[in-house]
Amino acid sequence: MKAMVLRKQGLIDIFPLNMEEWEIPEPSEEELLVRVSCCAICRTDLHIIEGELPPKRLPIIPGHQIVGVVEKVGGKCKKFNKGDKVGIAWLRKTCENCLFCNTGKENLCENSIYTGYHENGGYAEYTLIDEEYAYMLPKNIDEVRVAPLLCAGIIGYRAWKKTEIIKGQVVALYGFGASAHIILQIAKAKETYVYVVSQNERHQQLAKELGADWVGNTPSKMPELPDASIIFAPNGSLIPPALQYLKKGGKLILAGIYMSDTPPLEYEKHLFYEKQILSVSANTRSDGQELFKEINNMQVNIHVNKASLKDTNHLLQKLKKGVFIGSGVVVID
Ligand SMILES: [Zn+2]
Ligand SMILES: [Zn+2]
Known part of the structure; x- marks a missing residue:
């Protein structure tokens, strides 16, 4: 099979993923072999490829928003059959035994x-x-439009749920990539007001088209303080202003798996009045099932930018530079 393989971490500009010919893997008794139809790209792939996240295994084939078709089922599998359509997300396996599980x-x-x-x-x-x-x-x-839900959608949805905001309240979104463009639409369907803070004009334009109630490049200009905010951009310097421009008792949710360091915080200006900061770490399987159920009852418009497998480096490079709006998806021919 053809695969884009990372053998050594490096900046995306040097195209660290190489097309290689690998054996088709054999599923264990509990596993499914899936013929991949498409796989959406994610900023976490960039952090793995470029080395902001330490390698867990090399060589590795990245990509964690996968839609495909079951090709073969392991001997003990009971839920899936050959030909079923399947989604694969970032959370791959847990111990099912610890206090958290x-x-x-x-x-x-x-x-x-x-x-x-x-x-x-x-x-x-x-x-x-x-x-x-x-x-x-x-x-x-539509496989290509579902793939971005498997990380951008699920993690964004978990972040959205953590805000606990209700109809009529205001949520501010910082950064407007794949995840935020999905969550904005869910937030609007729930009749909340959505403010979007982004420096990227094309992202701002998309936010307006999708129904944002206010769009701008600095939170100081927001028409009122939000009840909750979500930071999607992997930029810790957004934390102090996001806390400053938050209602008393408001929640700030950090939706990234990786984020640069935050500058020092001032107690009175940023933290007092019972403001809360909460990060989001991966997702549970029930987050995913809930999201798919919610999305079924809504009109969610997912913007996709397609590329073929051999152009994966190029698509990731575009993600890093903020060249496209919405989600990037690698389509296997
Ligand atoms: Zn566990
Ligand atoms: Zn991801």
């Missing part, structure tokens, strides 16, 4: 592993997944 917080599992980081992911013609961690997808779905 036993209390509904498997996203915090002490021994969790991740797709395209600990185990090979979706920038390839075939991949494997334990059937307990695969999402069953309807046969008639």
Whole structure:
């Protein structure tokens, strides 16, 4: 099978992923072999490829927002059959035994592993997944538009739920990439007001088209202080202003798996009045199932930019530079 393989971490500009010919992997008794249809790209792939996240395994095939078709099922699999459509996300496996796993917080599992980081992911013609961690997808779905839901969607959805805001309240989104453009639409469907802070004019334009109630490049100009804010950009310097321009008792959610350091915080200006900061770490499987259920009842418009497998480096480079709006998706021919 053809695969885009990372053997040595390096800046995306030197195209660290190489096209290689690998054996098609054999599923264990609990696993499915999946023929990949497409795999959406994510900023976490960039952090793995460029070395901001330490390598867990090299060589590795990255990619963790995978849609495909079951090609072969392991002997003990009960839920999936050959030909089923399947989604594979970042959370790949948990120990199912630790305190977190036993209390509904498997996203915090002490021994969790991740797709395209600990185990090979979706920038390839075939991949494997334990059937307990695969999402069953309807046969008639638009694969390319569903792929970005598997990380950008699920993690964004978890961040959205953590805000606990309700109809009529205001949420501010910092950064407007793949995840934020999905969450804005969910927030609007829930009849909340959405403000978007972004420096990128094309992202600002998309936010307006999708119904943002205010769009600008600095939170100081927001028409009123938000009840909650979510930072999607991996930029810790956004934390102080996001806290400063937050209502008393407001929540600031950090939706990134990686973020640069935050500058020092001032107690009175940034933290007092019961403001809360909360990060989001991966997702539980029920977050994913809930999101797919929610999305079914809404009109969510996912903007995609497609590329073929051999052009994966190029698409990731465009993500880094903020060249496209919405989500990038690698389509396997
Ligand atoms: Zn665990
Ligand atoms: Zn991701």
